[in-house]
Amino acid sequence: MDDPTDSLLISPNSVLANALLRTIDMIRPRIAARAPRSITFVVGTQINGAPHLGTGIVQTAAFLLARAARRAFSIDTRVLFSALDNAPHDVIVDPESFHAYQKVYAHALGPQGVDELIDKHYRSFFESLFDLTDAEYSIETYTDQQADDVFRQTFVETVTRLDDIRWWLAPSHGTVHIRIPCPHCDWAEKRSERTKLVDIEGSQARFEAVCLDHGPYEASIGPGTGNYLDLSTLYRNLVKERVFAQDESTLYVMVKGGDWSFGCQLVDGAHAALGTDMRAIPPRIFSPMVLADTGAKLSKSLIREQHDAALPEGVEPWMLDTSRWSAGIDNYVDSLAWLVDAVMSDPKHFYRSFTTKELGRLMENRPNFGDQPRARDMAIYKKYFDQIATGDKTIEVRVGYSSMKRIKPGQLLRFVCRDESCLTKVIRVATYSTFEEMFTAEDPDAVNPGQDVTSQIQEIRRIFPRDKEALGVIAIEIEKV
Ligand SMILES: [Zn+2]
Structure with missing residues (x-):
């Protein structure tokens, strides 16, 4: 290997x-x-x-x-x-019973x-x-x-x-924590000390509990009832x-x-x-578990309790709060996915734990992903690829698969045909119910330069038959970058 x-x-x-x-x-x-x-x-x-x-x-x-x-x-x-x-x-203590409420x-x-x-x-x-x-x-x-x-x-x-x-x-202790918050104020006994199952009738379980402000109450849990159930x-x-x-x-x-x-x-x-x-x-x-140098699970609250402002050796700020990663979200995801992919490549690496120090070392060896938003690859036929590459074709047509529906203006699309690629940026996305309707609004020359609408529709339908068209038609306006 x-x-x-x-x-x-x-x-x-x-x-x-x-x-x-x-x-x-x-x-x-x-x-x-x-x-x-x-x-x-x-x-x-x-x-x-x-x-x-x-x-x-x-x-x-x-x-x-x-x-x-x-x-x-x-x-x-x-x-x-x-x-x-x-x-x-929030957690508070009832001054009378000393029970915690949350x-x-x-x-x-x-x-x-x-x-x-x-x-x-x-x-x-x-x-x-x-x-x-x-x-x-x-x-x-x-x-x-x-x-x-x-x-x-x-x-x-x-x-x-x-x-x-x-x-x-x-x-x-055998006391299972079933928390049914007070219907008036939403506070519930954290350790269910006074939350009791009264009876079960049909599909409903009836409980009684005690609120620190509103006293005893009853609540039924089952299909169709609105009472909140926290377990x-x-x-x-x-x-x-x-x-x-x-x-x-x-x-x-x-x-x-x-x-x-x-x-x-x-x-x-x-x-x-x-x-x-x-x-x-x-x-x-x-x-894999992430461990601090003591061998304990990395815990934000534990570190905060023990170390005030300074972080222990081997723990980098972004490890505790991933929003502190210095580059953009795609760079973070590319880096993290690279790390997890490497770990996942062998069960020996995956089914074990890592210290923050070791993860920091591994991360230093990651490829340089750059800080550009990630471009999404779109496979395309050679004929259309060439039209996009020359800048003549500025509208790409797809149907409403859920992955296509996510395409947004500003996003980068990389059109790929065999070993060639062309990077573009999305300017506008419009949706239509049929290809005919699309051509009433979109310029045919921007979709397939030099070809009339009738033959264009025939050609598109060969790629996307009626059942695919029924998912909805998506016109994506692009410009080369
Ligand atoms: Zn209450």
């Missing part, structure tokens, strides 16, 4: 790596058993503040795994980003505030990863998830058997995995930070206690 990362990365063998040729082979048994029509890589992130490197690595791994799985198994793949807006935003991000900020937070920290990062890997992604908040009837139904099924799972989900991390994962297990055509793969590998045994114990068919439970892929 003449892989350039071979000399850069050295990892010992491990039990897991020894059993695998490729990192993605981790999910091959499930694909062989279930023959899914598609694979969704699920990555969950608490959206409390700017992401650090550990978060960036897990998310980048999800997109690169989606690309690797698509290539390895010829199956449609995508990424689902689960934005955990149930992270605590209010989650979703309630403190509202849906628009949560959207803005996702936009600020993640949207352009995901768009750039999508551009790079061609892996479609969607974003779902925890608030959306818990409102879904299947999620609520699945929760009720599990809470019916709470006695079977309580010691798996809370091995130290401890292990319980939330149990329910989520059982929801995903019900989908027979899509294989869900949970992509998690390596520290999760210690906790999943408890989730599996709860699955087993419920008699779950383990063949249906989503496989999990643990991405």
Whole structure:
């Protein structure tokens, strides 16, 4: 193997790596058993503040795994980003009971505030990863998830058997944290001391709880009720995995930070206690953990507590807050994807941890990606390529595949034909319902110089038959750069 990362990365063998040729082979048994029509890589992130490197690595791994799985198994793949807006935003102590109460991000900020937070920290990062890997992604908040009837139904099924799972989900005290915020003020008892399951009738589980301001209240949880349901991390994962297990055509793969590998045994114990068919439970892929020099997981709050302003050796500012990367977002994504790709090239490198110092060293060896926005490659026939290269053709026509719908003015498009390429910039994007309608607005000479509209439509329809045209017609005005 003449892989350039071979000399850069050295990892010992491990039990897991020894059993695998490729990192993605981790999910091959499930694909062989279930023959899914598609694979969704699920990555969950608490959206409390700017992401650090550990978060960036897990998310980048999800997109690169989606690309690797698509290539390895010829199956449609995508990424689902689960934005955990149930992270605590405020915590206070009830002066009477001394119980801690918390209010989650979703309630403190509202849906628009949560959207803005996702936009600020993640949207352009995901768009750039999508551009790079061609892996479609969607974003779902925890608030959306818990409102879904299947999620609520699945929760009720599990809470019916709470006695079977309580010691798996809370091995130290058996009190599973089920938080149902006060309907008046959204505060919920953090450790569910006085939150009790009263009864289960049909598909509804009735709880009683105590608010620090409004006293005792009751709330029903089940399909069709609006009461918010917040669960401890292990319980939330149990329910989520059982929801995903019900989908027979899509294989869900949970992509998690390596520290999760210690906790999943408890989730599996709860699955087993419920008699779950383990063949249906989503496989999990643990991405490399980022460690401080002490061997502890890189933690922003821990460093803030211990080091005031100065960072410990080996920790660079961008590792704690990726928005402090000195170049643009595409440069950051190219660099991070290069790193994760190198690590993913061998299971020995992927299924282990890295110190910040080692990651810093690896990053210094990255190629020079420049600081220009990344150009998106568009394959094109020779005839049209030549027209674009001479500057005669300034409108490119495509149909409304979701990847095409994302093209925006200002973006760079590199038209590629065999070994030739031509860099252009998008000036304008217009959409039409048919090719005929497009030609009522666009100049035919800019689409295919010197050819009349009738023959142009015939030619375009040979490339895009009616069923493709039905996706919508997109005219992209470009200029050479
Ligand atoms: Zn209240």
